[in-house]
Amino acid sequence: MPRCLIITNDFPPRQGGIETFVYEVARRFPPDEVVVYTSSEPGAGDFDAALPFPVVRDPAHTLLPTPRVARVARDLAAVHRCDSAWFGAAAPLGLLAGRLGLPSVATTHGHEIWWATVPGPRQVLRRIGDRAGIVTYLTEHTRARIAPALGPRARTERLVPGVDAEAFRPDLDGAAVRFRHRLGDRPVVLSVGRLVPRKGHDRLVQAMPLVREAVPDATLLIVGAGPQDFWLHGQAGEGVVLAGGRPHAELPPYYAAADVFAMPCRSRRLGLETEGLGIVYLEAAAAGLPVVAGDAGGAPEAVRDGETGHVVDGTSTEAIAARLIELLDDAPGRAEMGRKGRAWVQEEWSWDASYRRLRELLRRASSTVGA
Missing domain, CATH: 3.40.50.2000 (Glycogen Phosphorylase B;)
Structure with missing residues (x-):
């Protein structure tokens, strides 16, 4: 054959x-x-x-x-x-x-x-x-x-x-992940990706104090490994949990444990280093989460801005925090974006x-x- x-x-x-x-x-x-x-x-x-x-x-x-x-x-x-x-x-x-x-x-x-x-x-x-x-x-x-x-x-x-929409879906149980990382019933912002500057995890860490002023119990859960790991551990304050890298097959319960997904990527080195697309945005959408993506490279093509999530300036801590606060404060809006995102992934991705x-x-x- x-x-x-x-x-x-x-x-x-x-x-x-x-x-x-x-x-x-x-x-x-x-x-x-x-x-x-x-x-x-x-x-x-x-x-x-x-x-x-x-x-x-x-x-x-x-x-x-x-x-x-x-x-x-x-x-x-x-x-x-x-x-x-x-x-x-x-x-x-x-x-x-x-x-x-x-x-x-x-x-x-x-x-x-x-x-x-x-x-x-x-x-x-x-x-x-x-x-x-x-x-x-x-x-x-x-x-x-x-x-x-x-x-x-x-x-x-x-x-x-x-995206495997059967593996990443909104009806999974994220309780074990919440227990493992001591998240309780706090609102959770999830980010998944290699820990390199262009992914924007550093901006998320910097945005969390602003987010927690408006949503006091909000917690950022970062799943990934990479060169920026040491820096992020040094900068992570209250409300930031670094879970380390996980095999891809173990990721669905992490999405299930979250309320919002965010990876505010940005282009670096005069645009030479940028995001090609971002499968994680589509996995999050399949899991029924609203998505916050950076306006870099092909990432905006993995989000229907205003419908399945939001595209933000990945260099602006304030812009990132504002969208996260907006989503965390609006449970019906989150649910609607999640429904639309999953339907879009099932149809086209x-x-x-x-x-x-x-x-x-x-x-x-x-x-x-x-x-």
Whole structure:
């Protein structure tokens, strides 16, 4: 049976939005129609053993488009009789497209925006655009920033992530999470994401004293790990709980324990570092929560402003606090936004639709790739 070879550095047990994207699509393939080639990761053995499809781990912690990696990918494609390839993140592994001789799809996210603006990496994107059969984009914002760097020969199509609306739903019990983190019956603002400055957790921490002036018991619950962890622990005052990183499968009860979701992301480094989309906004909407998102990158496309949540200036502590206070003070309004958000996700943001879209793009991808 012909298979799709997925080549990626972004695969669980590593945590992150791209990892979730690649995994959720990969597991929807029939088990005998997909094989994953990825980098090594602590804890990968147990994770991979539970999967119904083969995962081949390279000894390297990061796959690069080297001759050795290209040779391993070609050998895997031959052994597993692969007839197509999907690069879970286009840069830089999409450079392998021309060396595999397979129809390929290369998926861009947010980090390729930086690549598109720097001369050397921009040339890499141009070569990926020439070699890959189809290059996908998440949002119109990312397409506008990345497409010129891909060059005139590139074929671009939209491929978005999805949400498992059965896993993330409003009728789950969040009591265990509230007990574990001693939240009681306090109003809870949840934020989930890697702890890096552009996600806006620092602004949320700074906004909480303002929020608590209006809603005295309000508590911010942050789920995630990353370089900003130490700083956030140092800045976190009363009403801020840092829960650490959690596997994706453990997240639904955290959403169920919350009243509002917020990740006021912001662009950094002159717009070179920004949010591609933000799966967490869609997960929160599926869980029936109103969403507060930053006005950076493609994040506003994951919220219907004023309907499923609000888009705010992610650099303004005052603006963030004002929206949080407004939502925490309005239980009927929160519920209405949550209902609309879940309906929107169920209609337009399913993982099954993402999988079907990728299969369609793989069929359409050109079998002629650059040398």
